[in-house]
Amino acid sequence: MDDRSLARWSVWQAAGIFLALTLVLTWPQVIAMTSIPDHRDAYFNLWRIGWIAHQIVADPARLFDANIY
Numbered sequence: 581m582d583d584r585s586l587a588r589w590s591v592w593q594a595a596g597i598f599l600a601l602t603l604v605l606t607w608p609q610v611i612a613m614t615s616i617p618d619h620r621d622a623y624f625n626l627w628r629i630g631w632i633a634h635q636i637v638a639d640p641a642r643l644f645d646a647n648i649y
Contacts, residue, residue, distance in 0.1 A: 631648075
């Protein structure tokens with residue numbers, strides 16, 4: 581093998597390793613890619629996004645002074 585084909589092979593190996601790791605670490609979602617799983621923290625996520633959107637505009641220095649902390 582010459583240097584170019586060896587480099588190309590290394591790139592494909594790295595891509596394959598990252599793909600495998602991605603599939604393993606996101607496994608429950610991999611089998612249902614077109615749906616969103618029902619999760620218990622949906623309301624907390626909505627509250628958190630709303631708080632950040634509100635506080636960034638109102639007073640960014642007090643971002644971590646939310647009543648949930």
